[in-house]
Amino acid sequence: MQQKKFDVIIIGAGLSGIAAGIRLAMFDKKVCILEKHSIPGGLNSYYKRGKRLLDVGLHAMTNFAPQGSRGKPLTKLLKQLRIPYGDFALAPQNYSKIVFADSTLKFSNELELLKEQINTQFPDQVDGFNRLITMIGEFNETALDNEYQSAKEVVSNYISNDILKEMIFFPLLIYGSAWENDMDFSQFAIMFKSIFLEGFSRPVGGVRTILDLLMKKFSNLGGIVEYRSGVEQVLSKNGKACGVKLESGDTILASTVLSSIGNPETMKLIESQSEPAARSGSMSFTETIMTYGQRPKDFGEEAAIVFYNDSNIYDYRCPDSLYDKKSAVICFSNNFAVDDFDEGIVRMTNIANYSQWKNLSKEDYKKNKELVLSDAKALLKSYSPSFADDHNFSDVFTPLTVEKFTSRIGGAVYGSPDKLRTGETELDSLYVCGTDQGFLGIVGAMLSGISMANLHVLSKN
Ligand SMILES: Cc1cc2nc3c(=O)[nH]c(=O)nc-3n(C[C@H](O)[C@H](O)[C@H](O)COP(=O)(O)OP(=O)(O)OC[C@H]3O[C@@H](n4cnc5c(N)ncnc54)[C@H](O)[C@@H]3O)c2cc1C
Known part of the structure; x- marks a missing residue:
């Protein structure tokens, strides 16, 4: 042959x-x-x-980058692959929220909203935040010879309020950090630009x-x-x-x-x-998907993504238990400019411990997946008490599912x-x-x- x-x-x-x-x-x-x-x-x-x-x-x-914008990662990518902008069918988010015990910050694909929120809730941090944006704008996060630098240390030179600092880090850590409770500053700059300066969208059709x-x-x-x-x-x-x-x-x-x-x-x-x-990385997650007869907006929820944390300190690390119940990312997939679902859909991500899941018997694995679902429903109700009690359909996946279908050691989502x-x-x-x-x-x-x-x-x- x-x-x-x-x-x-x-x-x-x-x-x-x-x-x-x-x-x-x-x-x-x-x-x-x-x-x-x-x-x-x-x-x-x-x-x-x-x-x-x-x-x-x-x-x-x-x-996210609107059609016609130049030099942004999305437009560079489309240009390099010769794909017309419209083919990705991107629907921008309504807005998102970072919810902590004592403060909530909204942000959208327009930086002005986040600046206004910081101005109202952390007025003494506005100058530092603006300086941070300027510094990140000038930083070359894609240089191949950048060495590891603690992002928490760098950002402390600009933001002195611990709650605001934790709030800024939450979306950036959970959407892309292989490091626990900190991240490489280049990675921080990539994530900061991609989430706060550019923003979220969802391709219609998923x-x-x-x-x-x-x-x-x-x-x-x-x-x-x-x-x-x-x-x-x-x-x-x-x-x-x-x-x-x-x-x-x-x-x-x-x-x-x-x-x-x-x-x-x-x-x-x-x-x-x-x-x-x-x-090997240690950051993995459970993901709970629930569908409802009504849409999130029928329960008063218009945000696309909610970064929910029940205290004022965000603990991004592999938990000692099967999964962390103190924080979650709640995604309301209907809340983008185009809602192509024929039902309400909520996705919830919790940080999870691969080894703990790995050690469970088949029966306990099943039982604990049910617990993830009931805790997700409880967290959703505590965040949004008017949300429906009953869902139509649900599915839960764990770090073992991630490992099974991607062969990532330990189900490490961020490698x-x-x-x-x-x-x-x-x-x-x-x-x-x-x-x-x-x-x-x-x-x-x-x-x-x-x-x-x-x-x-x-x-x-
Ligand atoms: C629950 C969850 C939520 C996420 N949310 C978002 C989000 O909202 N937005 C976003 O932008 N990103 C999100 N991500 C992250 C995003 O999916 C990844 O960062 C990105 O897809 C990684 O792509 P990759 O090509 O680097 O790796 P991978 O997607 O891991 O691709 C590697 C491929 O290699 C295959 N493979 C492995 N071993 C072998 C082998 N020996 N031989 C042949 N093939 C092999 C795997 O099956 C896999 O298909 C999320 C990820 C997860 C799991």
Whole structure:
């Protein structure tokens, strides 16, 4: 049988892998994406329950940019992949909220709302907040040689009120930090811009709108994608990657291998790995999805995303218990400019402990999923007492579900705290893209795939 040979093999059909694939195929590279699961999307895929098509990860897409804006991550990404703006069908959020015990801050895709809120509730912090915005605007968060810097330390030079500082950190940590209770300042700047300066939107039709579009584009460009094709080993010769061996035993050859599956996960595929393994991340989550006969606005709720914390200190760390009940992200998916659902939908994310879930018996696992649901309903009622008591449908997934369908060690949604900014690994021609290159979320992961394809393949030709 003839050995398959490509210019580039991409491990993983998550958003970074697909974006890299399109970019390379646009320049006539022979590309093959190998995906372990039976559908694309990875951490941001979809699944079916009865008649309902549910998004795995999508609350909102960060990095919103209105049509016609220039130089923003979203517009750069569309330009690099030659996708017309309208094809993503983005519906901007109404607004979002950060709710703490003693204060609530609203923010939207217009920075002015957040500034007004800070002005009213923390007037002595306004100057510092404005200085922070200027500094972040001038900071190059994507420079590949940025070293780790504690964001909490940097931000303390600008914001002296502890409650405000905690409130600002909450959305940025829970939407993208592999580090507990702090984050790398470059990551902070990426998240700050993507959430507070740019904002949230949701593709009408959910993440499938984007995935279908991307997969069609990839295949029209001649790209090959093989599902149910888990990679077991990266093959190398004289310190240079030269292909992969699949779990089926087949081998496929390529001059370059791009891996989107994570830093420690990729290291495990290198046979001769000599360096100490990268750390696995510890941040994982439970996700509860509930549908209702009425829409959130019928209960007086107009916010798209609510970052809810029952005290004035936000504790972002792997909890000692199965899941953290003190804080949650509540997503009201109907509350974007276009409501394409035929029912009310609420999603709730709680920080969770993978090891605790892993140690449960089958019976206890089931029981505890029911507890997650009843606690989610209780938290929703305590946040919004007028909300309906009864839901039509619900589903809960745990860190074990994340691990099962994405192969992320420990269900670590934001990957390892050890990022590989340049994408380089100990093997020549093996590069990491996506979450563990340091860029995540839908837009971040795609930009990472594109930039690694540009840097390590296209600019070399
Ligand atoms: C619950 C949840 C909520 C989220 N909410 C949002 C949100 O609201 N907005 C947002 O922008 N982002 C959100 N995210 C984050 C976002 O989904 C991710 O940051 C992004 O999708 C990561 O893409 P990636 O390409 O880096 O990695 P992945 O999506 O992990 O892609 C890697 C792919 O590699 C495959 N793979 C793994 N091992 C192998 C192997 N050995 N061989 C072959 N294939 C393999 C996996 O199956 C996977 O498809 C959320 C994630 C979750 C889980």
